[in-house]
Amino acid sequence: MKIETLTPQIVALYYGQQCNVIYNAQIIGQSIRKIDCDVIHWIEYGSIEILPHLRPLSSLTESEARELYEMVTGEKWKQIFEKQADECLPLWVFDDVEDLDIRGIDMVIGNPSAWIHLLSLGFDLFGLIDAGLAKEITN
Numbered sequence: 001m002k003i004e005t006l007t008p009q010i011v012a013l014y015y016g017q018q019c020n021v022i023y024n025a026q027i028i029g030q031s032i033r034k035i036d037c038d039v040i041h042w043i044e045y046g047s048i049e050i051l052p053h054l055r056p057l058s059s060l061t062e063s064e065a066r067e068l069y070e071m072v073t074g075e076k077w078k079q080i081f082e083k084q085a086d087e088c089l090p091l092w093v094f095d096d097v098e099d100l101d102i103r104g105i106d107m108v109i110g111n112p113s114a115w116i117h118l119l120s121l122g123f124d125l126f127g128l129i130d131a132g133l134a135k136e137i138t139n
Helices: 008-012 039-044 064-074 083-096 112-120
Strands: 020-024 030-034 047-053 098-100 106-108
Touching: 008 039, 030 039, 064 112
Parallel strands: none
Antiparallel strands: 020 030, 020 047, 098 106
16 A cells, blocks of 8 residues: 555544644644644645654564564563564564455454554554655654
8 A cells, every 4th residue: 555645534643643734724834743633624624734753663662663562462571583572563563364254355453452552653554754744854
Protein backbone atom coordinates (compact mmCIF):
# COMPACT_ATOMS: atom_id res chain seq x y z
CA MET A 1 0.00 0.00 0.00
CA LYS A 2 1.48 3.31 -1.07
CA ILE A 3 0.05 6.39 0.59
CA GLU A 4 0.17 9.53 -1.51
CA THR A 5 -1.70 11.94 0.75
CA LEU A 6 -2.46 12.31 4.43
CA THR A 7 -6.14 11.75 5.05
CA PRO A 8 -7.88 12.75 8.29
CA GLN A 9 -8.20 9.02 9.08
CA ILE A 10 -4.44 8.43 8.89
CA VAL A 11 -3.67 11.62 10.81
CA ALA A 12 -6.11 10.57 13.56
CA LEU A 13 -4.02 7.44 14.16
CA TYR A 14 -1.18 9.73 15.26
CA TYR A 15 -3.31 11.74 17.71
CA GLY A 16 -1.03 13.48 20.23
CA GLN A 17 2.12 13.39 18.07
CA GLN A 18 3.81 16.64 17.10
CA CYS A 19 3.57 17.99 13.58
CA ASN A 20 4.38 21.02 11.49
CA VAL A 21 1.17 22.81 10.52
CA ILE A 22 1.15 24.74 7.26
CA TYR A 23 -1.81 27.10 6.90
CA ASN A 24 -3.07 27.03 3.31
CA ALA A 25 -5.55 29.84 3.33
CA GLN A 26 -3.05 32.69 3.30
CA ILE A 27 0.33 31.03 3.82
CA ILE A 28 0.78 33.03 7.01
CA GLY A 29 3.50 30.75 8.23
CA GLN A 30 3.78 27.44 9.95
CA SER A 31 3.72 26.29 13.53
CA ILE A 32 4.50 23.14 15.49
CA ARG A 33 1.69 21.64 17.55
CA LYS A 34 0.27 18.31 18.61
CA ILE A 35 -2.22 16.51 16.42
CA ASP A 36 -5.63 16.98 18.01
CA CYS A 37 -9.30 17.20 16.98
CA ASP A 38 -8.83 20.72 15.60
CA VAL A 39 -5.94 19.64 13.36
CA ILE A 40 -7.91 16.66 12.06
CA HIS A 41 -10.95 18.89 11.42
CA TRP A 42 -8.86 21.50 9.56
CA ILE A 43 -7.29 18.79 7.38
CA GLU A 44 -10.75 17.42 6.57
CA TYR A 45 -11.85 20.85 5.32
CA GLY A 46 -8.62 21.56 3.45
CA SER A 47 -7.59 24.50 5.66
CA ILE A 48 -4.14 23.13 6.49
CA GLU A 49 -1.53 20.59 5.57
CA ILE A 50 0.66 18.91 8.15
CA LEU A 51 3.99 17.15 8.37
CA PRO A 52 3.83 14.70 11.31
CA HIS A 53 7.01 14.07 13.30
CA LEU A 54 7.42 10.26 13.24
CA ARG A 55 10.01 7.65 14.11
CA PRO A 56 11.16 5.01 11.64
CA LEU A 57 10.74 1.41 12.84
CA SER A 58 14.53 1.11 12.68
CA SER A 59 14.73 3.42 15.72
CA LEU A 60 12.95 0.89 17.95
CA THR A 61 15.05 0.51 21.09
CA GLU A 62 15.80 -2.79 22.79
CA SER A 63 13.65 -1.86 25.80
CA GLU A 64 10.73 -0.85 23.54
CA ALA A 65 11.03 -4.13 21.64
CA ARG A 66 11.04 -6.12 24.89
CA GLU A 67 8.04 -4.17 26.18
CA LEU A 68 6.18 -4.80 22.94
CA TYR A 69 7.06 -8.49 23.00
CA GLU A 70 5.83 -8.87 26.58
CA MET A 71 2.63 -6.95 25.80
CA VAL A 72 1.83 -9.12 22.76
CA THR A 73 2.83 -12.52 24.14
CA GLY A 74 2.11 -12.03 27.85
CA GLU A 75 5.54 -13.52 28.57
CA LYS A 76 8.89 -12.08 29.60
CA TRP A 77 11.36 -11.61 26.76
CA LYS A 78 13.65 -14.53 26.06
CA GLN A 79 16.29 -14.80 23.40
CA ILE A 80 14.78 -16.50 20.33
CA PHE A 81 17.09 -18.11 17.80
CA GLU A 82 19.89 -15.84 19.03
CA LYS A 83 18.16 -12.82 17.52
CA GLN A 84 18.02 -9.40 19.10
CA ALA A 85 14.61 -8.08 20.11
CA ASP A 86 14.37 -5.62 17.21
CA GLU A 87 15.09 -8.40 14.69
CA CYS A 88 11.96 -10.19 15.93
CA LEU A 89 9.70 -7.19 15.29
CA PRO A 90 8.27 -8.61 12.04
CA LEU A 91 7.62 -11.98 13.70
CA TRP A 92 5.19 -10.70 16.29
CA VAL A 93 3.97 -7.41 14.91
CA PHE A 94 3.24 -8.07 11.27
CA ASP A 95 2.90 -11.88 11.11
CA ASP A 96 1.64 -12.70 14.59
CA VAL A 97 -1.86 -14.00 13.92
CA GLU A 98 -2.45 -16.43 11.09
CA ASP A 99 -5.91 -17.82 10.57
CA LEU A 100 -8.22 -19.21 7.96
CA ASP A 101 -11.29 -17.28 6.97
CA ILE A 102 -14.61 -19.07 6.48
CA ARG A 103 -13.66 -19.93 2.89
CA GLY A 104 -10.43 -21.62 4.04
CA ILE A 105 -8.18 -18.87 2.69
CA ASP A 106 -5.04 -18.08 4.70
CA MET A 107 -5.08 -14.61 6.22
CA VAL A 108 -2.21 -12.87 8.01
CA ILE A 109 -3.66 -10.08 10.07
CA GLY A 110 -0.87 -9.22 12.50
CA ASN A 111 -1.44 -8.04 16.03
CA PRO A 112 -3.65 -4.94 16.39
CA SER A 113 -2.56 -4.24 19.97
CA ALA A 114 1.05 -4.07 18.76
CA TRP A 115 0.08 -1.67 15.96
CA ILE A 116 -1.79 0.60 18.37
CA HIS A 117 1.15 0.61 20.77
CA LEU A 118 3.62 1.47 17.98
CA LEU A 119 1.32 4.24 16.69
CA SER A 120 1.10 5.70 20.21
CA LEU A 121 4.91 5.85 20.30
CA GLY A 122 4.92 7.75 16.99
CA PHE A 123 6.33 5.02 14.75
CA ASP A 124 5.78 5.36 11.01
CA LEU A 125 3.81 2.22 10.08
CA PHE A 126 2.66 3.51 6.69
CA GLY A 127 5.89 4.59 4.96
CA LEU A 128 5.02 8.28 5.37
CA ILE A 129 8.65 9.30 5.93
CA ASP A 130 9.80 7.65 2.70
CA ALA A 131 6.85 9.20 0.84
CA GLY A 132 7.87 12.67 2.05
CA LEU A 133 4.65 13.02 4.04
CA ALA A 134 6.29 13.00 7.50
CA LYS A 135 9.41 14.33 9.19
CA GLU A 136 11.78 11.72 10.61
CA ILE A 137 12.66 12.11 14.27
CA THR A 138 14.80 9.90 16.49
CA ASN A 139 12.63 9.74 19.64
